[in-house]
Each structure stands twice: as C-alpha cells, then as structure tokens.
Amino acid sequence: TPEMRNTSLQLQGPCYPVIYPSVNVFWSCQFIARPSNVSLQHWQQMGGVKINEGLEIDKAIHNEINSHSAVLKRYMADIGKAWPVLIVCGGILPLFLSVIWLLLIRHFVPGMPWITVALFNVLILSVTMFFYLKAGWIGNDAVTPIVGEHDPYIHVYGRELNHIRATAILMTIVTAFSILASIAIVRRILMATSV
Template identity: 80%
Template sequence: MRGPLGAVIGRYPSSDGTTEIGGIIRHNRKCRDVVFLVIFIAFWVAMIVNSSFGFNQGNPLRLTYGLDYKGNLCGDKHAHPGLRKLELKYWLNPNQVYQSGVKDSQFKLSNARSICLWDCPIPSEDSLNWVCDYPEGDIRLSMRDWINRNYDYYEFLTPEMRNTSLQLQGPCYPVIFPSVNVYWSCQFIARASNISLRHWQQMGGVNINEDMVIDKSIHRSINSRSSVLKRYMADIGKSWPVLIVCGGMLPLFLSVIWLLMIRHFVSAMPWITVALFNILIITVTMFYYLKAGWIGNDAISPIIGEHDPYINVFGRELHHLRAVAILMTFIMVVSILTSIAIVRRILMATSVLKASSNLL
C-alpha cells in the first residue's frame, strides 16, 4: 500500500506552507534536528579521539601477557628494567597467593608481588632454589647475569636482606612449589617439594601454606571470563593473515573454479556440490571432536611448552570447544538428512542445468 508522499513530491503543503506540484521541494529546505546533529557530530569527534588515543597508547600484547608489580608489561623491551623475552608472569610470595584465594579475604591476586621471567621455576631435587627480585639498588648485577643465574642472587645478600627473605619480604623468595606455563602465567601446582620445604624450615623461614587454595587462586584468575575474552581477542589479532586468505582470497579463487566446473561438468555439479558440502561439515565436526579430546589425544591444553604429563590444568576454552562440537554434530546430522531428503530436487536441478548448458 502506497502512503502519502506529499512532503516529497509536492502534493501536500510542506511545513512552511509552500508547495511545488509535480516535483521535489527545492526551496526553504533546512535541518530541523539540530540537537541530534550536534550529538552525532560529538559522537564522531569522541570516536576519533578515542581511536587516536588507543592507537598511540594501547598495546595489544596486554591481551596476552601479564603485568609485574611495577606495572610493566611482561616481554616489553622498553620497560624499566628491560623485559625483552621475559614473557612469563610469576608470583614470588606463595603466602600472598594463598591469602588471595582464602574465602572472604580482601587481598587480591593482582596485588601480590609478581615479576616477569623467561621460564617457570621448579624446585631443586637436593637443595633450595631461590627466585630473587629484579637486580636493583645494592645488587650489582645486570639483567642478563640475573637471568643466567636462574634469577638467584641470594648468596650476595647482606645478613639483613637474608633475614627479610626468610620472612617472605624479599628480595629473594624460595621455590617451594613447582609451576607450569599456563597462558603465559606460572601456575603453581599445590604439591610442595619436601626437600625444598625441609631446607626452608631448617634455615628458619616462616611457615608456608600448602593448601590447594594456592593452586586454585591463580587458576581462577587465569580462567576468569575476562581473561578468556582477552585471549580470544588476542587470537583474532594474531590470525588476521589467515582471515584475509581464507575469508577473502581463497573463496574468490574457489568460486571461479566452481563456475568453470559448472560449465564443463554440468551433470555432476549438483552432486559434487552436495557431497563437498557434507564432507566439509563432517571434517569440521571431527576437527572439533579432536580438539575437544573426544577423539585421540590431541585435545587443546592451556599449558604452553613441555611439561610433566601427570600435570593437568583445565581451561574454560575446552568447555567452549565441546559446546561447539555438540553444535556442529547437530548441524552435521541436519545437513546429511536434508541432503537425503532433497535427492529428487537434485535430479531436477541436474535436468535444468543440462537444458541451460545446451542453450549456451
């Protein structure tokens, strides 16, 4: 049903009383939504300012790597001190980690003392290992020497510094718990080394809590919804070449191939199209089954790099993969059943394509 177009074609008077029969109104036209125009302009100005600030001050690596207690981004070569290749976040004080996981505690894991390391420390089998803070002040070591010494300069400490270290106040902290690289953070495993703990106690160190809370506190932070969302966004940022190739160039190339095949293989093309579509759906579904761990032993793991096979850390991403695998299973079943149901229509399509090709 056609509505009144008087204000456009001139059959009815405009708001100022003028009319123009048989044509478009060309006089006395003006913007009447000045307020909204100002709001719209302000919106675009704010977007430009916000985008400029993001490009100048933002760092996409913050989606992947953590911050140390100084606010430096792990792996940032421009930080002070320089943290080039020191990409793993490690919490120095195990009691602070424990305290952050205690119910109703006001202490947050983000406030626990953390530094950036090359790899995650593990306890010694016959002595006590130490991880010391960045070499600064009275500690005359370069960052390179600090790394080469496995972050340990306990032997250079003064008696007063050694005493504060035994109180878990730094600058050196004992390595009591093994840790693994979970999404660029050193996840404590609540399985204290008996040898390291005995050495610590013999030296007069304060009591260290060995409860499972120390494991769960870090895992809860790494596995939070915000952290998972950051990792997804970081993955998208890293995969833009794949998106360009697989989302743009490859489909364009395959579409040309498909048109050529229609021209030369008319009779078989409907069947080839349906078969390839179903094969693709089945392949993608099986891929998700593999990554979800339901087929084979190639399930995704949040642990990065080599690690003890007996250490298992569960990630929220695995839940998401399994949900997608279930969804793909449903889509696969519907696709196969639909293909079977439209066999007669495929035969009709084949006849139509044959007739069309004969006319060319």
C-alpha cells in the same frame, strides 16, 4: 631478572622462583602440587601473594587466568598471531575458490547439484571431526592451556576445552541433520537435473 621475579611473585609467568613444582598455563604459573609449610614460608618471605592455605594459591591463580580481561587478552593475542592465516583463508582463498566454482557451474551444469551436495557433506563432516580431534575425543591433540614443554601426566583444562566440546556436540547434530536433508532431497535433484 628482578622484573621477571616480581611478575612471578604476582602469579604471572615465567615460573620463578622454583619453590613449587609448576607448569606454565596461559603464561601464568599453575602449581601442580600442594605447597608445604616450609615452601609457603619461603614464598611469603620473598614477597609473594598472601596465601592462607594450599588451596588459596590455586584459587588465586584460577581467578587470574579466568578473569574476563585475561580471556580477552588471550583471544586478542591469538588474532594478532594468526592474522596472515585470517587474510589468506578469509580473503584470498575464497576469491580463488569462487572463480573455480563459477567455472564449474559454466562447464558442468548437470553435475553441479551433486557436486554441491557431496562437497557440502564432506566439508561439514570434516569440520565435525576437527572439533572431535581438538576436544580430545579422537586422538591426543586436545586443546590445552599449557604453554611449552610439560609433564605428559599433568592435565590442566581451561574453559576453552569445554567450549570446543560443546561445539563438537552441536556440530554432530548439525552434521546429522544435513546428511539426512541431503538424502531427503535426492529425488528432487534427480527431477531437476533431468529437465
């Protein structure tokens, strides 16, 4: 449609016209090859954004994708899509688990310190492994800004991947500290449960 063509010429998705090979990054057209003079001439004749050289189009796209308003818009869209998960995992599931926890405290008093320490360490270790998965350090499931199908040899990294990698490193430090603290309090737990 003419509307889709106009949004594409402003470097917004969908990627139309197909003058350059492109990939859909955060619903914006990210070009994966340097434009030739002929394709650049066609781009300008169609009314595309003014471009001086091959790198300028990349700079224009990156400035648009990384602007504060675009990042905030993406985060709000993610919250809008994930609201059922937030309600279940942030409200209903914790309420159910807290009732189970109270029942465990009532019926298994001597074992509760050990259950608490073991569950805490397993939980923090699994959260750390999740961040390692999403950072791409374990497996091939790294966070990517590319939307939909794309060539597997194209790698576009956004600032979100850097945030997840920094969080994975932070969680590694927190996990190591918590496991060492758990080992350090074993004697105190033994003294407390023997009373």
